[in-house]
Every structure is written in C-alpha cells, then in structure tokens.
Amino acid sequence: MKHIFIGILTLFLFLGCKKQPIPAFISIDNFQLVNNPTVPNSVEGELTQDIDFVLLYVNGNNLGYYELPIRVPVLAEGVASIKLYPCVKQNGISGTVIDYPFYKSFDTTLNLVPEAEYSLSPTTMYTDNxxxxxxxxxxxxxxxxxxxxxxxxxxxxxxxxxxxxxxxxxxxxxxxxxxxxxxxxxxxxxxxxxxxxxxxxxxxxxxxxxxxxxxxxxxxxxxxxxxxxxxxxxxxxxxxxxxxxxxxxxxxxxxxxxxxxxxxxxxxxxxxxxxxxxxxxxxxx
CATH class of the missing domain: 2.60.120.260 (Galactose-binding domain-like)
Structure with missing residues (x-):
C-alpha cells in the first residue's frame, strides 16, 4: 500500500511539473480605414468608421471576436499567418458584432516568440467591387x-x-x-x-x-x-x-x-x- 501511495504521489508531481505552453501576445489599439486606390472617391465617399471589434485568425484558426483595444495571448510559435477582420455593431447593437462584408481583412505574417509582444496597427479599405x-x-x-x-x-x-x-x-x-x-x-x-x-x-x-x-x-x-x-x-x-x-x-x-x-x-x-x-x-x- 505504501508503494502504491508513493507511485501516485510521484505521478502527480510529474504531471504538475509538465511545462505549460507560454504564449506570445498580440496588441491592437484600433483599425484605420484608408482609401482603396481602385475605387473612385465618389464611390467611397467620406471615410468615416466605427470599427470597435476585430475577428482574429492565427494560422487559419479562429481565435474569436475582441473589442478594441486588445492584448491577446497566442499559443503559437514560429512563423504564423495573421488575419484580422474589422468588425462593426450590426444595426448599432453591441450583442450582434459582425465582420463587415464591405471592408477588407488585414493580413500579415509574424515570427512569434513566447512571451514576446507584437503591436499591430491594422488598416482596412472598402472592397474593390x-x-x-x-x-x-x-x-x-x-x-x-x-x-x-x-x-x-x-x-x-x-x-x-x-x-x-x-x-x-x-x-x-x-x-x-x-x-x-x-x-x-x-x-x-x-x-x-x-x-x-x-x-x-x-x-x-x-x-x-x-x-x-x-x-x-x-x-x-x-x-x-x-x-x-x-x-x-x-x-x-x-x-x-x-x-x-x-x-x-x-x-x-x-x-x-x-x-x-x-x-x-x-x-x-x-x-x-x-x-x-x-x-x-x-x-x-
């Protein structure tokens, strides 16, 4: 019985000492709406926006919607593809956030290192069509x-x-x-x-x-x-x-x-x- 107890204790100590993954961190203050050079100014109009949220993808994985500004832990390491979708409140309702279909996503690549901080300043523009x-x-x-x-x-x-x-x-x-x-x-x-x-x-x-x-x-x-x-x-x-x-x-x-x-x-x-x-x-x- 004593040997069984020692074995169980050893197992718990082993599991407790397993190395936990350490995230990198991505920070975003806001989205900026800029001119699309392929769309006439008369079609775009004044570039006003209220992009309060972002939908974050890392290596094709959906990490969810976040209200700006954000600091998000990311459990990925090495070269990673980042895709940010600018999101708005559908019909002005905070509970119905949607990635706006007429804004382009912001795409970039980061070389993620655990504990490192990455500050992004994403831009978006109206889609071409x-x-x-x-x-x-x-x-x-x-x-x-x-x-x-x-x-x-x-x-x-x-x-x-x-x-x-x-x-x-x-x-x-x-x-x-x-x-x-x-x-x-x-x-x-x-x-x-x-x-x-x-x-x-x-x-x-x-x-x-x-x-x-x-x-x-x-x-x-x-x-x-x-x-x-x-x-x-x-x-x-x-x-x-x-x-x-x-x-x-x-x-x-x-x-x-x-x-x-x-x-x-x-x-x-x-x-x-x-x-x-x-x-x-x-x-x-």
Whole structure:
C-alpha cells in the first residue's frame, strides 16, 4: 500500500511539473480605414468608421471576436499567418458584432516568440467591387422630404456642428414644426447584401424605415430600427451600420428600394435637433 501511495504521489508531481505552453501576445489599439486606390472617391465617399471589434485568425484558426483595444495571448510559435477582420455593431447593437462584408481583412505574417509582444496597427479599405448611393451634403441636394413632412432637412455649414467636409444635413423640430419624414433616392434592386452607413448627431428619437417601391408610385414602408438620442444635452456624432439584407431578401417583387427616416418631436421636449451626414447605401456590384 505504501508503494502504491508513493507511485501516485510521484505521478502527480510529474504531471504538475509538465511545462505549460507560454504564449506570445498580440496588441491592437484600433483599425484605420484608408482609401482603396481602385475605387473612385465618389464611390467611397467620406471615410468615416466605427470599427470597435476585430475577428482574429492565427494560422487559419479562429481565435474569436475582441473589442478594441486588445492584448491577446497566442499559443503559437514560429512563423504564423495573421488575419484580422474589422468588425462593426450590426444595426448599432453591441450583442450582434459582425465582420463587415464591405471592408477588407488585414493580413500579415509574424515570427512569434513566447512571451514576446507584437503591436499591430491594422488598416482596412472598402472592397474593390462596391457600389454606393451617397448623400454627403457637400452639394445642394438633401434627403427627399415626403408629403406629410412639416419640416425639411437643410444643409448647414456651421463648423460648430459640421464634422466631415463642409456641410451636413440639419432638422430643427419644435412644437409647431414637429414632424420630419424623408427618404433617400430610389435604388434599383441590387442582389446580395445591402447596408446603410450613417453619421448622425441627434437630440430626438429617429425611426429608420425600409421602403419597397412599386409601379405607379406606390410604396410600402416598414419600420426597422430607432436611433436613440443622447441622454445628456451634449450631443456627439455617432456612426451606425444598418443591415437591410434580410429586408431586401424578403421582398422580391419591388422595383426599387429606399431608406426612410421619420422623427416626431419627443413628448418631453419643446424643441430638438437632428444632424445627418454621409448617408451611404452600399452593396456589391
């Protein structure tokens, strides 16, 4: 019995002394969105982004999604292929992070050494085969007000509020001018993925809608999601990525699609402000 006990103790000591693998570490602060030289500037538009997450692959192995900035231990040694996918919050929801289909991955190779630190500064760009409809408020045009809208979105150039370029769209709601309803221009029915990018700064709730158009000027408008205002009086520019893919796939008989926006003065306010910029419908060619 004594010999059995000693044998078991020896086995535990042996197992306890087994050398554990030592990781290398990969650190990433942020992703930068840069110009794709094969895509015209008129198609890309203003390069604004809100890449908050990254999907990490090492040697073809999926290591998961991480919120930036990150410092990730990697149990690999020697020359390793690294692939980083820029990820965004689908429809602005933190729980639905997705690698954005219109951004390219960042690929590199590292010679990983245990305990070593590797700091990466990844860049991404739009894929080569994108098409877009853009309203950037740099010209005279704006979103198309609908007949029931009592106020229009106008272009302003006040540098207090304009963050990108020389102008942005602006709506001022009051108790008398309390309703705004506008749409993008009509877009012929693209196949595959279709998203809307939007920079916004708002002190009032805004409803985003998906519009399907038919012959004779008829259309159906489907409520999709709400843009919620800042809780404080200080509003800041935000960016949202809106996924219309399932909406488009579910409605196959439409002749065209549009994105719509509706705001009715919030009941606890006497006035509110809405700022839009870089409204971008994006899809594959």
């Amino acid at each position: 994108i098409s877009t409809w853009i309203m950037d408020f740099e010209g005279a045009n704006s979103l198309n007000s609908q007949p029931n809208s009592v106020v229009d979105m106008i272009k302003i150039t006040d540098t207090t509020h304009v963050k990108y370029g020389t102008g942005c769209g602006y709506v001022h709601l009051t108790t008398t001018d309390s309703m705004w309803n506008a749409r993008t221009s009509s877009l012929a029915t693209p196949s595959g993925k279709i998203w809307v990018e939007l920079d916004y700064k708002i002190s009032n709730t805004v409803l985003n809608t998906f519009v399907a158009g038919y012959s004779g000027g008829l259309s159906d408008e489907y409520p999709y999601l709400y843009l919620n205002p800042e809780t404080s009086s200080l509003t800041e520019w935000k960016k949202i990525y809106i996924d219309f893919t399932e909406n488009r796939s579910a409605i196959t008989d439409a002749l065209y699609y549009e994105a719509g926006f509706t705001a009715i003065l919030d009941p606890d306010k006497t006035f509110s402000d809405i700022y839009f910029d870089n409204v971008k419908i994006i899809y594959f060619q």
